[in-house]
Amino acid sequence: MKVLFLDAPYTGTVELCQDTLEYLKDKKIKNLGLYASVQFCNNLANVKMQLKELDINIISSQPKRTGVQHQLLGCDNYHDSLNLDAEWLAQIDAFLYIGDGKFHPLALAYGQEKEIICNDPIGKQFSVMTKKDIEQIKKKQKGAFLKFLSSKNVGVIVTIKPGQEQFKTGLLLEKKYPDKKFYYFVDNTISFDQLENFPFIEVWVNTACPRIGLDDQEQFRSGVINLKDALNRDEFLG
Amino acid sequence: MTLYNSKFEKAIERIKQEQAKTVCIQLPDGMKPQAKEIEEAITKETGARVLIWLGSNFGACDVPLGLDRLGVDLLISWGHNKFHKLEGW
Numbered sequence: 001m002k003v004l005f006l007d008a009p010y011t012g013t014v015e016l017c018q019d020t021l022e023y024l025k026d027k028k029i030k031n032l033g034l035y036a037s038v039q040f041c042n043n044l045a046n047v048k049m050q051l052k053e054l055d056i057n058i059i060s061s062q063p064k065r066t067g068v069q070h071q072l073l074g075c076d077n078y079h080d081s082l083n084l085d086a087e088w089l090a091q092i093d094a095f096l097y098i099g100d101g102k103f104h105p106l107a108l109a110y111g112q113e114k115e116i117i118c119n120d121p122i123g124k125q126f127s128v129m130t131k132k133d134i135e136q137i138k139k140k141q142k143g144a145f146l147k148f149l150s151s152k153n154v155g156v157i158v159t160i161k162p163g164q165e166q167f168k169t170g171l172l173l174e175k176k177y178p179d180k181k182f183y184y185f186v187d188n189t190i191s192f193d194q195l196e197n198f199p200f201i202e203v204w205v206n207t208a209c210p211r212i213g214l215d216d217q218e219q220f221r222s223g224v225i226n227l228k229d230a231l232n233r234d235e236f237l238g
Numbered sequence: 239m240t241l242y243n244s245k246f247e248k249a250i251e252r253i254k255q256e257q258a259k260t261v262c263i264q265l266p267d268g269m270k271p272q273a274k275e276i277e278e279a280i281t282k283e284t285g286a287r288v289l290i291w292l293g294s295n296f297g298a299c300d301v302p303l304g305l306d307r308l309g310v311d312l313l314i315s316w317g318h319n320k321f322h323k324l325e326g327w
Contacts, residue, residue, distance in 0.1 A: 002258075005298055005315050006244070006314060008266070038317075065321055067321075074297065163323055169326040188303065189293065189294050209299065
């Protein structure tokens, strides 16, 4: 079977609304990390012009899994996801996300230390996302990680979705944690309602979309952590 | 199809080029209400049988499996561009 991806670009005007412009001015932002969801990536000329008028420099990149410059995916939720040199990343005062919804800008909130300014070109709305928005999730993530470290029986969730499947990398857990017993559970879209049928699992490791280990924590009564964090224990515990 | 350019012509061109007899369309949630119009338009333009994917469309990482068993020749996944998978995220 062949596959055709059609990115369905937004056809309306993409520009910063008045509230966004005023906020940028008030904050005296000089260097802005500019990212967007794919529908808006090829239509950012007006936004760039508006930022130029405010004398704001744009710093951006093409994250490794994406197809175009400025594009942000929901799974770009780690500090190194943006494919941007540390030197450039450090210069960014704040991020500007162009698009609607919270899914994509939350990726920046999870992975980056700076404030995220969101400009929705469809609803012409401005909002700001900060570390406070994800405070509870981060606390739960830490709690689940500590539980993982002290657990013996661990359930590893592996998806068969080709784009998300990380079975081979998941097997590395056995080398990293030889004292634990890992049980591998396979699914397509994760069936959260089935988790309770395996009460011997003390904690779960998610190897599918990394957003599951963050956004869907409430679905895992026993707690869940992401594979990348489990494999990079020292970095995660910081 | 009012707010977004659905690239419908590109879809039709590809169906004809592949001589696809059975096509599955996977739509983002925002386009799902337009499935009726898309299904009818593709059928009219190409004569292909159109199957509408009911499930998720989280991204280009979320391509439906098992469509070969239904004889699907071409999957058209709307709303995303190509995804470059990385091992270990």
